[in-house]
Amino acid sequence: MSYTYDEGNYVGSGAEDIWFHIDSLEGESDSKIEKREEHQAELEAKWRERRRSFIKAVAHLKTSDEIRTKTIQKILNDSVDFLANKHIAAEYLNSTFADLAKQNKTLPVMIRGVLKESLGPAFDDSAIKRRGGRWGYQGISERINSLCEEIYRNTEREIAYIRVSKVQRLIHSIADEKLGEGSYLKLDKPLMRKLLSAARLHLNLHDIDLSP
Template sequence: MSYDSWDDGGLTPLEQAAGVWNLIYGQCKCGDCDECALREENAQSKRKQKLEGSARFKDASKLVGGLARNHDIKLALLRRIHLDSLDVAIVRYMAYEALPAYYAVLLKSPQCIERLIEGLFVKVCHIAPTPDLSDDILHLSSALCSNPLRQTAYERVGYMQRFIHDTIDRQFGNGAALALPAVPVKNALAAARLHLSIADANRSADYIEQLDAASVRAMTAEYAEPQYFAAPQGKRAQTRWRVRHMRPLSYYFPQDHRNLLMSIRIIDEQLPREQFIYEAAMRYASR
């Protein structure tokens, strides 16, 4: 058996303490002596210099260089991380929700909500479009996207769902919406949540952080105390079913991106501005 893969080099603790490692391999590996401390210090210095010279460090410094407040610096970097993570999150969300690939064409379209609702009405419910109905759909879409009350994507899609149900009930009688086929409705609502989340990620930094935090709070509260809801016809209600729909888009970011969001969020805003910028840029570059 070779000792090359052993961390102790095949030496006993007594032999390591006596310096046999150093005699055989040319450097100490105890981790406690001055030589080890100096070697670790040199390694950290090299890592630091590498990060300071990286494109990510320079990009972060340039991004926040003109901002006066540490809070605004933090928000700007958090927004950049959201935008950096967006494409991966879209792919992961679509896979998790089993959304057909053709929905990808709609997701970034300004008319996404209108097309999703109209598609359900025409293709699934066979409701002929009218000028009044089209106007109602347009007004709803505009309100959901503008979001003056800063509600989460889950909350806003709840309005869309109620609009669909109310329209169908008016057309075919009270309770008709309960007979809707589950899959096309599920897909439309999931696509709407993703569309709104994508649009939200392109807004101001404080807006993004506020909605992300609100989504996490709602998800945590629902998980702790699930609210009762009536399951669709022929389905059994599942506890905490809403939790998966309440998740912010950041839930689907790569793990290192989520870790970076947390790392930036906890930087002390009382630091001097230049020190704060340096610390934030270093953390951004270290991802």
């Protein structure tokens, strides 16, 4: 295979012609270089902020053991926060769900919010007897709080995915009781998906906080 130069291109001769435009050999365009430099500047700014934060966190500590413990805690917290933000971005969670997922014991707030959005005027706290009598005569808020307490205690050591399925069953049950049999099928699917995703993140963060 031989190559000749022809008006800004290398032209191959032989069984097939292969073209290499000179521009592609000159490296990145100005816009790409600018974007890369902006990204690098952002990373450096974040690193400086983390360094300042860490120095502030350990400045009052006196022993190497205290500093070591604080360092490990800082690394773990940063890692958890990074993974949480990655989950939020991957699941396209809005700021409301993202903020609630990171706060302490906000699962009841998320469930009530979705039920109010889904049921509209049908949402109220009146007592409804669930078939089978598990809930007895309890209002919606009481049922939500009861389930969430059970989920947070997690005496059976269930993973977040299983506990979130209980949230889904409760919402489906309340929708059917308020709006009629099979009404859970008409619930806003994207909203439910975001709730369940936020709930999984929330419970995983909760479990990490409780771990020894």
